[in-house]
Amino acid sequence: MPEFKRSVLEVMRQPLEDRExxxxxxxxxxxxxxxxxxxxSMNPSPSGYFPDDPNNTSSVFEMQRYMNKISGPLLDRIDIHIEVDKVDFEQLSDKKKGETSSEIRQRVIRARTLQSDRFANLDINYNAQMGPKEIDRFCELNETSLILLKTAMEKLNLSARAYDRILKVARTIADLENSPYLSSAHISEAIQYRSLDREFWNI
Known part of the structure; x- marks a missing residue:
């Protein structure tokens, strides 16, 4: 993303928000x-090697300037953003089998069906399309989850827009687990998918 001019990237704010x-x-x-x-996608630094490679030649100022090409308001409108760490040899050579693509596909189909049923009488189809009223209705939190989200909002200085996106992502995580309720685990995982909201990428 930072290879594009910031003015070009900023144009995406309206369609990401309003879908028009x-x-x-x-x-x-x-x-x-x-x-x-x-x-x-974007590299973690101009040289591409930060944070775990001695070949990183970018200064702190250069890395901050590079990351600042993606504005806070634009990040706010992206539901999920994560850091991808360097894969070490042990992970590459690990013979343990994970979840297959076909198994994941079936979970996604079930989650999509849940959402279609949930919004059958509304003018939306998926969790990502929920507005404030739907979020209040379908993303109810228990006290533990509410405290967890409040703490994250305050410590990470998250915006109201990020709050809505965390709840929508948490609702989807719960759907993938076929859970009718949002738990603190769902909220915690959704918060982890806001890694670029963390100031200065922990530099």
Missing amino acids: VNISRAKFTVNYPASFMLVA
Whole structure:
């Protein structure tokens, strides 16, 4: 993402939020549908080696300037962002088998079916499309989960928009586990998927 000009990236804020693009020319304004899934990547530093490689040649200032190409308001509108660590030899050579793609596919299908049933009488289809009213209705938290989320919001200085996205992601995690309720584990996992909200990437 940082290879693009910041002004170009900022244009995505409206379609990510409203799922439409407004184009104004002369006396006319036209709205185009723009519901899409954004998948993007970036290196952790200009050299690409931070944080666990001695070959990293980027200064702290250079890394901060590089990461600041992605604005806070744009990050707020991205539901999931995570850091991917370097894979060590032990993990590469590990013979243990994980969950297969077909098994994951079946879980996704079940979660999609749950969401279709949940929103059958509403003008939305998926958790990502929930607005404030739907979030209040379908993402109810128990006291433990509420305290956990409050702590994260305060310590990470998260925005109201990030709050909504955490709840929507947690709802999806619960759906993948076929759980009708949101637990503190679901909230905790969803918070972990806001890694770029953490100030300065722990530099």
